Amino acid sequence: MSELLLTLLLGIMQAGLYTLVGLGLTITFGVTHILNFAHGEFVTIGAFALIGFSTMVGTAAAIPLALLVAVALGALVYLLGFVFTIGNHLQGLAFSLGLLLFTENIFLELFSSIPRNGPRVDGTLALLGGEQIAWSRVVVIITTAALVTVAAIALKRTWVGLALRATGDDRFAASTLGLSAKRVGLYAFLVAAVLAAVAGMCIASVSPVTPAIGVSYLLTGFVVAIIGGLGSPEGVLMAALLLGIVEALTSRYIDPSMTSVYTYSLMVVVLLALPQGLFNRKVVRAG
């Protein structure tokens, strides 16, 4: 029983990370209709900024500094690149792919592919039945749950959230009310960068990271965004929970070599039954 509880907690932790990455993807897509393949690089930025700053100024100061770096770079890539591709899906896709290759190789050059660990919370928490879970993982579960809750409330209750949702629903109608699609796009990219950077920091605090970490989470981020319904934060949360728990349970109790088979089978089944994803708010236009 305790073993099952531990497995579920590990799945929930992973789901939290997938949610943060998937939320960023779905928010930027919802607002700008850009499938940002470079989004995973903000996971890498968050992880390596935390690792770098924490050795210089300590963990407490490193967290806001790492977020600041992610926000600054998020603004930079949007204002220098993505903003000019709004309305042209192909250009946006090509730009994001180029940016992904460029940044991944820059990061490899800067940091090499030697695995690095971020700061960790020492010790373990005893679960009922004798199993132990590392406090670092508990902190990640709490952090991701809190951030997802804050993001959900902010999307519903704040002006920025309203702007993001309104522009996502109907860019033209939103613009007639004074919401500039380009400015709202900037908000979307900044929110996405923060969410991804927090995911990166969380990952670095529980497992070794290399510059390739962003790409591996990007793929799962896309899967949860697609299963959830592109543009739907609630869908992302549900899909991430489903995926994280399925992944953990199958790895633990069935066959770890088949995890990706289960994951992608799940995506296929959901899309066959619900072609727009679990919670799609509207039919999104492709191409």
Add this chain to the structure above:
Amino acid sequence: MPKKSFALASLSVLVLGTLSACGGGSDDASSDGDCVVKIGGIFSQTGAASAFGSDGERAIDLAIQDANEEGFEVDGKSCTIEYKATDLASDPNNAASLAQELITGFEAKFIFGPDLAAAVPPAATAVQRAGDVMQFSVSTGMDAYAGKDEPFFRLAPTDVKMVNEGYIPAVAEQLPDVTSIAMLMTDDDTGKALAEGYTAAFEEAGVEVTQTEYYAATTTNFAPIVQRIDDSAQGVFIGYNNDSAAAGIMDAAAEAGLPPVFITRGISAQPGVDRSDDLQDYTWLVLGADPLYPANDEQQAFVDKFSDAFSIPDGRMTYFPFVHYDYVGMLIQAMQEAGTTTDVDAISDALRGSSYEGVVPLSFDDEGLNTSPMGLGILRDGQGEVITFGGE
């Protein structure tokens, strides 16, 4: 500037930047001697395998620079080496086209690499089709080609000789208290093919492999996988992946309360060194020598020289330079003995049964199989050492 034009211009800059960052360009040495030897390299300079691949490429580059600086003669002619490096980008799918580019475009007679097992067959096929090209690779994939009277040479002994008959018995001898282990292997052809032989070798050495778990090579979440390991295992064997995966497995195993005993294959000393305070025993296979634990002053001088040449931070050089650098000198020695830089068959014959004393000792038997000594690296109570075996 119109916005669309600006976006296109930005994209062009990015694409150009990416191409240059990918390191797809060539690194040509001068060619002002009487004869020019063309060597090509296929290494992962970018991507997940680049920590090793880059060091392999740099080692060949440095060896060629040193050979050109020192100068050498073959059959009375002063020779220089031209070198072209290509980037495998950690993707075996690139191997065939890169090998073809080196053979037909650059006209390379000698190819070093690829550095990934799955990338060797496509490159070797291109070499076989050319008919007059020689290939060297450190990878396990070369076992299918070396020692068969063809110009293929592996820069390390076969896996059976090196691991099953060398490393595993040496590990069992060094860790007499470890009598049962769990084995974690990647879920691919190489992992599956090797697991069976490794299990038999451990059994023969008196160590029971209680379970073998295969996992997707791209996995980063090891906690649920490590949970599967039975409490009775006294150690974990981590085979064939990269340092990042090994580090992830070790951290997850520590969290799960498994005994901190790790036996690795295809992993460097680094994950163990980074966690040495929390480990009981950590072993790794040393090909040639280990930069963290050099056996003599000459090896230390090479580590310093290599690190300086490529601005590598302390402790971050892999062992790959030790299994690549000297083979350029050994190839030159074979060309001199054969009296030719172009007759690949004659040079292959000269390599077979030869030995070379470089930074590390190298040798091939009469069939062309590598018989160079290898080492068992072991970290115990925070202290590391390398125990040499083989080399007959």
